[in-house]
Structure formats: C-alpha cells, structure tokens
Amino acid sequence: MANTFMVHRNSPAEECFRLGNAASDEFLDAIVLAGSALAETEREKQLIIWLTLQHTNICGMGNVGFEIAEMPWTKAGFDSEKAFILRCIEAAKTKLWWDRRRYPLIEELVIPWLESFGKLVDQMTVEYVNEDELNEWLSWFPEIGKEYILRDFPTCEKHKGMLVSLYGCRLCLEEKG
Numbered sequence: 001m002a003n004t005f006m007v008h009r010n011s012p013a014e015e016c017f018r019l020g021n022a023a024s025d026e027f028l029d030a031i032v033l034a035g036s037a038l039a040e041t042e043r044e045k046q047l048i049i050w051l052t053l054q055h056t057n058i059c060g061m062g063n064v065g066f067e068i069a070e071m072p073w074t075k076a077g078f079d080s081e082k083a084f085i086l087r088c089i090e091a092a093k094t095k096l097w098w099d100r101r102r103y104p105l106i107e108e109l110v111i112p113w114l115e116s117f118g119k120l121v122d123q124m125t126v127e128y129v130n131e132d133e134l135n136e137w138l139s140w141f142p143e144i145g146k147e148y149i150l151r152d153f154p155t156c157e158k159h160k161g162m163l164v165s166l167y168g169c170r171l172c173l174e175e176k177g
C-alpha cells in the first residue's frame with residue numbers, strides 16, 4: 001500500500017509522488033529531524049509538529065501521504081513558511097540530526113525522496129492555502145488537554161531536541177514499533 005503526496009487535491013496524477021510506508025516514514029523523519037533543529041518561531045515549530053504526525057504508526061498503512069495544501073500554512077506568512085520548509089528539506093539532504101535515529105537512513109534512497117517532496121513544496125502557492133485546515137488542527141490540542149504542546153514546544157530527552165506531538169516523540173514511537 002503506497003502513500004500519495006501531491007500539491008493539492010486537483011493535482012494531475014503525473015505530478016503526484018508515491019512512496020511505500022517505510023520509505024515515507026524515513027524521508028519524513030529526515031525532514032522533521034532537520035526541522036526540529038532549525039525551527040525557531042511558533043509557526044515554524046507548528047509546521048514541523050504537523051509533519052511529525054504523518055507516520056505509519058499514527059496514521060496507519062497507506063495513510064501517511066498528504067496534500068501540501070493540507071499543511072497548516074497561513075496566508076500572511078506563507079512565503080516565509082514555505083521558505084522554511086524548503087530550508088528544512090535542504091538541511092535534511094545534508095543529514096542534519098540523522099544520527100538521532102536509531103537505525104541509519106540510507107542516503108542514496110532518502111535524498112532522492114527528499115528532492116521529489118521538495119518539488120511538490122516548491123509548487124505550492126498561496127492561493128491553495130486554506131486557513132480552515134490550520135484552525136481545525138490547532139483546535140485539537142485544547143480539546144484533548146494538550147495545548148501545552150503548542151505553548152511550550154516540548155522536545156524528546158532521548159532524541160535530543162526532537163519536537164514532540166500529541167502522540168509523543170515520533171522516533172520513540174518508531175523504535176517501539
């Protein structure tokens with residue numbers, strides 16, 4: 001069962017990027033590790049926390065794919081938010097924080113996946129930003145008593161600096177299987 005990544009829901013099939021479950025988890029691990037290292041603003045941390053939730057252990061097999069437009073972008077901040085995500089992808093390609101993962105990522109595989117995903121992000125434009133996605137996502141946190149995640153931005157002790165989400169640390173979850 002493969003995951004499909006695309007810019008927005010009407011993206012033509014030939015512009016979609018499809019990847020198996022383990023591969024999807026691996027390239028997203030690379031982005032969220034680099035993103036945890038680089039995120040400074042509240043918005044940047046929120047975008048990385050959203051990405052940490054896209055994992056087979058959380059979403060289920062075949063459900064990790066998403067539309068770039070579904071990410072919690074803001075219209076006013078879109079240009080700098082997009083530049084930040086592209087910067088995280090570039091940093092991921094330099095293997096930033098990859099050593100925090102228990103099992104090594106294979107760069108010959110992961111770097112081309114990062115490049116394919118980066119092309120999708122690059123094609124995202126402000127016209128596809130839907131702030132309802134952001135507001136709905138933000139509303140989950142207080143509903144389940146986890147608003148501190150978006151206030152304090154806690155990180156994992158074991159995976160030094162890795163941003164945690166509603167389900168704790170993505171890498172800890174992965175190691176537990």
Ligand SMILES: [Zn+2]
Binds near residue numbers: 157171173
């Ligand atoms: Zn951890």
